[in-house]
Amino acid sequence: MNRISFLKDVLICSLGAYGGPEAHYGVFMDQMVAKKKYITEEELIELIALCGLLPGPGSTQTIVAIGYKMGGPILGFLTMLVWGLPAIIIMTALSFLSEIFDSFNLNPAILRFIAPMSAGFIILAAYRIGKKVIHDPLTVALFIMGLLMTYFVRRAWTFPLILIIGGIVAIISSKEENLWSRPKLRPNWNIIIAFLGFAIFGSLLYGTTGSKLFYLFDRFYRYGYLVFGGGQVVVPMMYTDLVEISKYMTGEQFLTGYGLVQGIPGPMFSFSAYASAMSATGNGVLYKIIAGFIGGIGIFLPGILLIYFVYPLxxxxxxxxxxxxxxxxxxxxAGGMISSAALIILRNAGLSISNTIILILTIIILATKRIPAPLVVLGVIIAGILF
Structure with missing residues (x-):
């Protein structure tokens, strides 16, 4: 197989992937299965299932696993770069919007409708995920627990704790037999050592140096290994840490970035590059660019390491x-967490008449799927300029 040709197809997927993991899988099905036949439809579905069992960016892990299958770990790594780097670069660049506005004397109010539009994206995501994850009284209870805990207890430790509790409760309540069968595995423990090493040394380096860059790596790496379900799920964690606790940016700045990421192709986790770069505002251009790449790399790294560990098994x-x-x-x-994020964003954005109109129109347009997400973002920006 020609690696260059394969990576060109990965780039095609990256440039055509809008709308979150579910839409990305459709792009993979078209390009990687139907057109190029790198894998079969059954193999793709299995990979999607595998990545769904792991924390991290699901669609990114899926395409990296395809690269791993086609050419081993080196091609898997190159796949990650080609797939994720364009979006990381774009989102890092977009973190300079406020400086650009100041330089050209532009009114930042032209982006004021981005926040209610972002709330529309998250509300619809919460609804769709809720339909998928709520099946019985147990999942209803866990959904409500996730919503209430993350709405009323806004602490960094809340998120991993309730995710772990949800998994344990599901196992305990299960009536399935042979839950703990022992497969014959030959794991590569060096990858797990690297996985844990990044987590431990990131915290240690921040603790000993106090550097914001090490803090950002530690935080975004942690988001990467604690989040199940894609970019929408990580939003409440980031919002709590970066806006409410650390106050590295305002809620409006956060939501502007989340809204803008809807309009660019590639993985939703690329939002981390924007959020990390915004957290470093005031430290110079180069520092901010480095922070953007640290956030982008940090959040993707644990998920990729997990794929390298798990895929051979x-x-x-x-x-x-x-x-x-x-x-x-x-x-x-996780569905409850996303619903909580939607409620908090609505509360903070404010429900003025104009914001409510934008919110409702966003939900209707996205639900009917008649206008692509990038055009929705562009339309909201134009509305901000006109009104």
Whole structure:
């Protein structure tokens, strides 16, 4: 197989992937399965299932796994760069919007409708994910727990704790047999050592130096290994840490970035580059660019390491029922977390008449799927300029 040709196809996927993981999988199905036949439809579905069992950016892990399958770890790494780097560069550049506005004496109010538009994206995501994860009284209870805990207890430790509780509750309540079957595995423990090493040394370096760059790497790396379900799920964690606790940016700045990422192709996790760069505002251009790339790399790194560890063991892991069952509870809690984020964003954005109109129109347009997300973003910016 020609690696250059494969990476060109990865770039095509990256430039055509709008709208979150579900839409990305459709692009993979078209380009990687139907057109180029790198893998079969069944293999793609299996990879999607595998990545759904892991924390991190699901669609990114899926395409990296395809690269790993086609050419080993080196091609998997190159796949990650080609897939994610364009979006990371764009989102880092967009973090300079406020400076650009100041330089050209532009009124930042032209972006004022981005916040209610972002709320529309998140509300619709919460609704769609809720439909998928709520199946019975148990998942209803876990969904509500996730919503209430993340709405009323806005602490960094809340998110991993309730996700773990959701997984444990799902396993305990299961009536399945042979939950803990022991497959014959030959894991590469060096990858897990690297995975833990980045987590430990990131915290240690920040603790000993106090550098904001090490803090940002530690935070975004942590987001990467604590989040199940894609970019929408990580929003409440970031908002709590970066806006409410650390106060590195305003809620409006945060929502502006989240709205803008809807209009660019590539992985939703690229929003981390914007959020990290915004957190470093005031330290110079180069420092801010470095911070953007640290956030982008930090959030993707744990998910990629997990794929490198798990993918070679996938055939054996399919037999472990407890892994699949725990995801039922984790996903229900994550759905509640997203709903909580929607409520908080609505509260902070304010429901003026104009904001309410933008919110409702965004939801209607996205639900009917008649206008692509990038055009929605462009339309909201034009509305801000005109009105």
């Amino acid at each position: 996938w055939e054996e892991l399919k037999a472990v029922k407890s892994i699949k069952i725990s995801l039922r509870g984790i996903n229900a809690v």
